[in-house]
Amino acid sequence: MIRETLAAHAEATRRIFNDRANSVGASEIGQCARKVYFAKNEGDATYGVNPDADYADSWGATLRGKLFENNFWLPALRARFGDRLLYGGDDQRTLVSGFLSATPDAVLVDMPPDALAHLGVSDIGGDGSIVLECKTIDPRVKLDEPKPEHVYQAVVQMGLLRELTSHRPQWAIISYANASFLDDIIEFPIAFDAGIFANAKARAAQVMTAITPDELKPEGWIAGGKECEHCAFSAACGRLRHLVPTQPSAERPNAQFVSEMIDRARAAKVQRQEVENATAKLRELEHEIRERLREHSLRQIASDGVAITWAPLKGRTSYDMKAIREAASKAGIDLAQFETVGEPTDRLTITIRASASAAA
Secondary structure, three states: OHHHHHHHHHHHOOOOOHHHHHOEEOOOOOOOHHHHHHHHOOOOOOOOOOOOOOOOOOOHHHHHHHHHHHHHHHHHHHHHHHHHEEOOHHHOOOEEEOOEEEOOOEEEOOOOOOOOHHHOOOOOOOOOOEEEEEEEEOOOOOOOOOOHHHHHHHHHHHHHHHHHOOOOOOEEEEEEEEOOOOOOEEEEEEEOOHHHHHHHHHHHHHHHHOOOHHHOOOHHHHOOOOHHHHOOOHHHHHHHHOOOOOOOOOOOOOHHHHHHHHHHHHHHHHHHHHHHHHHHHHHHHHHHHHHHHHHOOOOEEEEOOEEEEOOOOOOOOOOOHHHHHHHHHHOOOOHHHHOOOOOOOOOOOOOOOOOHHHHO
């Protein structure tokens, strides 16, 4: 009862950005380009696809951040900085340039040059303004540096402020508050980078003007698939990635295309070997660390900004499927009724044989 009530209230009070369908927001620009394309075209009869049937939109983290921002972070900043705090809360302003948009959490103005000295910035430059970005983070996540997508977001915010307002921020602060212990806060200073901002504008235009999703790379999958775990369109993207031609062309590919594919295949094999070598070296170093810690009966070491923690982990629960099938058969239970079939996939095989001249 309570769960459903809270979920309904979260949906009813969710903030809607009406302009987001026509631009790529600063919080989106660092995400997988294909994912953003799907989100922008959701529901479009020609270009859109539906979210995965089993996808459930999690509102918890977003609501957690807004609750912290509106009820603690913003009032605290207003109490300290007064009129020098702009664009916060109800005064937030969405900035749009072409296909790129941003809604900064707040901006500080008329700040002294050494305002960020405690973060290693001796002079904030610009016009004395600083962009502020408020984040909350899962306490299980350990941050040694800001998340790349958040850096991208902060740079876009500074760039749009510089382009569309009289403010000229040279620095932003991304603050991460531990969601369990709100007094555990990490701050990172982010410098404006004109090159990154220009790239963001070009990237937004590429996403918004793409006709089909295959014009954009599946960057989340390329990066390892972590982002895909929380994507509403992972199945649709997977179907596109695994789409193998059903009727190969009867025409022979031209020599230029063949040469291009051969070069890419050789490069892929080189990269795979480098990955295998790097993985072996990583495991060797981790083994040496474990052995040295064991020799000294230690589980933790921390010095010079580096922390090493060695802890035992419980084994994962698994099931003997052969034994389950045998037991079900004896009990007269047909396991076929519980079977599910996953999405179709594909296999790319690259084989490189030594040439006759090389063998000689």
